[in-house]
Amino acid sequence: MKIKNDNNLDFALILAKHGVSKTKFRIHLLNLFYDKESLTVKEVMNKSSNLINKVTIYRALESFEEKGLIHIVPSSNNIIRYSLCNADECSASLHKHNHGHFICNNCNQTFCLENYKSPDIKLIEGFYINSLKLILEGYCKDCYLN
Amino acid sequence: MKIKNDNNLDFALILAKHGVSKTKFRIHLLNLFYDKESLTVKEVMNKSSNLINKVTIYRALESFEEKGLIHIVPSSNNIIRYSLCNADECSASLHKHNHGHFICNNCNQTFCLENYKSPDIKLIEGFYINSLKLILEGYCKDCYLN
DNA sequence: AAAATAAACGCAACTTAATTGCGTTATTTT
DNA sequence: AAAATAACGCAATTAAGTTGCGTTTATTTT
Incomplete structure (x- = not known):
């Protein structure tokens, strides 16, 4: 909150x-x-x-x-x-958002899921990783009930 | 694949x-x-x-x-x-994508990361979850080197 | 505190993804 | 094979996002 x-x-x-x-x-x-x-x-x-x-x-x-x-x-x-941004996660030089995001397919609001972290993948052979996202989709409480 | x-x-x-x-x-x-x-x-x-x-x-x-x-x-x-979509008609190998996906921001090719699974989140209070994805972006080997 | 510097602002014009209406062509249904 | 339905092409339009430039406001320097 x-x-x-x-x-x-x-x-x-x-x-x-x-x-x-x-x-x-x-x-x-x-x-x-x-x-x-x-x-x-x-x-x-x-x-x-x-x-x-x-x-x-x-x-x-x-x-x-x-x-x-x-x-x-x-x-x-x-x-x-x-x-x-989460104050301790981000700085001007580096955005670090390893928490998940929930997208409501009805109202299109996006919610940060601070308690659900994406796996900490640092390096995969053959790939240069810029960003890593854990994305959940569905319906938020308001849209699910109505 | x-x-x-x-x-x-x-x-x-x-x-x-x-x-x-x-x-x-x-x-x-x-x-x-x-x-x-x-x-x-x-x-x-x-x-x-x-x-x-x-x-x-x-x-x-x-x-x-x-x-x-x-x-x-x-x-x-x-x-x-x-x-x-994960349609019933299609073979098992084609679907069930609980593994991560890597998108190259240069050539736009996508790669299945079979060894990197998304966390098994079943339920989050206040949300009805339809889908869960682990998405990595960056550059693939070919695009990073050139 | 005033002057100099730097950043923010507003306007107009522009780019590009995506949409709509409509007449024509192709596909599906009977 | 004819009628009904859906897909298609074209031209015009909507809407998100961007750029350039002159003006205003905020910040830094003296």
């Missing part, structure tokens, strides 16, 4: 720690990620002032990712979805 | 069983899936006559998916990638 925090000062601090400029929008954006498991550009758009440009959203997400704040999570509907 | 079958009659039969019209292109398309772990529209295009329209490819894939022949597999580059 995510930690909810209404105090903007804390978010500004997190941004500063990661070397991300603390603009009004980027504080707001980080706030959104603390409220929701994963977000797409469209979902961010719907939760932001309609004065904010979509390019700004794309660039902010790109910056957050480069600075190790968020990471791309697998999705099945070919729309890029981001999720908060 | 996929079983290669040059006899069109068998593919026509599989199509018929799934209620898919057996046109020349659709037989060819099914053929492609028996040769390759996963395919994108672009890859299908490159392996088909250039007389075939891209809309035909999109619609054939859509139809195959609706009829339970293929399914969308997660990809990292937000381009839809399909893979054969």
